[in-house]
Amino acid sequence: MRQRLESNRREFLKKCAAGAMLAGGTHGLPAFLTAQEKTKVVNAHEPLLRGAGASLDSGRLLKMLDRAMQALYATDSPLEAWKKVAKPGEVVGLKVNGLAGRGISTSVLLAEVVCARLQEAGIPQKDIIIWDRLNADLESAGFRNATRQDRIRCLGNDTLGYEEELAIYGSVGSCLARTLTQVCDAVINLPVLKDHGIAGVTMALKNMFGAIHNPNKYHLNVGDPYVADVNMLPPIRQKVRLHICDATTAQYEGGPSYMPQWTWPCNSLLVSRDPVALDFVGWQMLEQKRAEKGMKSLRALGRAPDYIATAADANHRLGTNDPSQIEKVGV
């Protein structure tokens, strides 16, 4: 890892430039879409996910994840699906969200089942790294910091720090986490489905704020266009391949902190390769829950997450928020 960390500025810039070219794709479409395809957002739901108790049942969670992956990649076996995500030899990062502690963070169990499937797909433990903004966040969410290089690593950005260079796109100028730029070849994004008091909602797109050194600067104007712009930074756009939103427990008000009175056992995973579509679908789920509970919509409260639409616009093309272009698959 030390060698990897010593990559110099020129290498970093080359990677960014390459990322920019790849990210641009052809015809302005995200790399995973062709002109004919709709973008899939799979909602895997398991009413009995918790079994008899309150804690998640790992076997059922794994089956739920398998169903989602098979549906997303249109394969008969989960293994085939995972082989399309990453190849042996690549270092795969799992970007979790541990900000709110155990109550409403990416569940450790979900990270574990993803790691299990990655290993079955040929990614050795040493090439899997679970990461988030801070070691303290990871610990509070129940992850154990681990830096041994022959095992699955788990570390916050404070361990490896940030790039010296600014990465710039649109309204954003940030230093990216070295874990992302210098360690990971591919990233699986594992956000949480929850409300955000400033940015409206926080799911796939917003979770990438954990990859920059100055997220506190980008919550103005309900995060628009900052959230979209952060996701345009080449290392993010190039490396994030899959989004698995943890909606086993979801929160429709009071986020990003854990507010148990506003959470519900959603017992779902939202899985997509399109962060915009995933966020759009997740947002609608939160709005539906808010309506059920007699709460005002985020729009009425002045915190509709318009950054989702910005992420889909002609300048960003990070995915689609057009319902007619989103294929919602329930499994």
Add this chain to the structure above:
Amino acid sequence: MTKSSNARKGEANFSSDDTRRGQGANDALPRDSVLASLSRLEATEHDRRAFLKLASVPCLTACVGSCMAGWPSLAQGAGSAAAEDSRFIVEAQFYEKLPYKKTRCKLCPRECVIDDRERGYCGVRENRGGSYYTLVHSRVCAAHIDPIEKKPLFHFSPGSLAFSVATAGCNVNCKFCQNWDISQSRPEQVRNTYLPPKDLASVAQQNHCPAIAYTYSEPVVFYEYMRDAAEAGHALGIKSVVVSGGFIQQEPLKKLCQSVDAIKVDLKAFSEKYYKEVVNGELKPVLEAIVTMRKLGVWTELVYLVVPTLNDSDAEFRALAQWIKSNLGAEVPLHFSRFYPQYLLNNLPPTPMETLERAKAIADAEGLHYVYLGNTPGNAAENTYCPKCRRIVVERIGFTVKEMHLRKGKCEYCQQPIAGVWQ
């Protein structure tokens, strides 16, 4: 898409004789005191941030025996251990508690509402369990001895030195920020040293600095430290001067004005549009703050960084000058400063000299008595002229005072009082 910082590009903006260019002339982090250390580095491609990290160690420690007497040994550097160092964490003085463990910061007009375990826009104040804390009390990430003219304060003890300190963090995000390395970072992301108020005052005294300057980043975000340090300084006869954007609420400002001796405000433009788009702040509260400073008798000077095409119209210069004259008085010094491409504003050229001269001409014509041009070493508009007889009363070359022709605050030629703090 990814850009390098300006220092990386080899822009020779900085030299060791304080005739540097760039916004650096208006309180950029000095490079001169660490040049010797830097030259020993084998690699040639250190960027600005790496430069600062590397440079800060020799600067803050090696200088103990050479240029900064009494400087304490450098604390352990960045990292989570430092982040949790309780020495730096003090409950904020201006905030209110809200339901569900939220807090609302009442220090700056932004009034961030912060969830538990989250930070405000400044990045240096954090909600912990429903109480709000500054994380940067005594947590100094930059310290240098500068001429007071570098702040710039031209009418405040000219020719004296200011022991200048900063912590990480800022409550705005100017696209032209010259010190973004520290201002746009969290304290854990920069190298810090523990320097409690009494030690700061003591170090300033030992280094023959009659003033402490709170500068480089944005002192408002380390408000509690600044006030405590100012009090400690006054106990030793050391004054305190503040270099700020002036984006602060009235109540904390009024208390601050009781503690400090001079404030230089970066009035970044005279339009809300610019403040919104370029500064990520608001003009109105800044103007209100400046008026309060004057009313409370704190010596105040203004800097206006002239950015080509963005805040350089005749109308804006004129409106600015008229507002100053009407609301502050003609004797408040106004420094028009030259912009150089920095940070997120790399697509614009340096301010043409003609633009600066046009700005000065307009402000002069509106009746302001002391209008200067900054970041223009050697320009005659760096001198102070008597508003009555028009002779030079303070002659400067860069930040160096060459000659003074003042007696007890009056022009020695015509006895016209020259506004300022001259002792």
